[in-house]
Amino acid sequence: MNVFTERVIEIIQGIPAGRVMTYGQVAAAAGSPRGARQVVRVLHSMSAKYNLPWHRIINAQGGISAPSDIESKGLRQRELLEMEGITFSVDGKIDLTEYRWFPIDTVES
DNA sequence: GCCATGGCTAGTA
């Protein structure tokens, strides 16, 4: 597994309950500003194995990107976030200025 | 190698 993937996993594991990050934000923090879609891939393939809080990743508009039909992952995602105390606006968006998490960068200099 | 395929995104003729 490459370093980007490893960092993505670490970063996502570091998001506390009640906070969220966007795909692009995770990608950038992992060292690849254009790698948002790769974050999606990691979420799909590693969430179970690495016990990732996959629901705490949302799109840049503050919305849930997973499909939101009946019994879908999207609804589950919203449920999980609401259980952590996050509230949604009437149009189904999360207020990023309030809930966005900024990971502490530990690898330095 | 080529090409289509994504739970995306910054920038906007």
Add this chain to the structure above:
DNA sequence: GCCATGGCTAGTA
């Protein structure tokens, strides 16, 4: 526009 991944052809050996 971006960019890694996966399926599927060329085209060599």
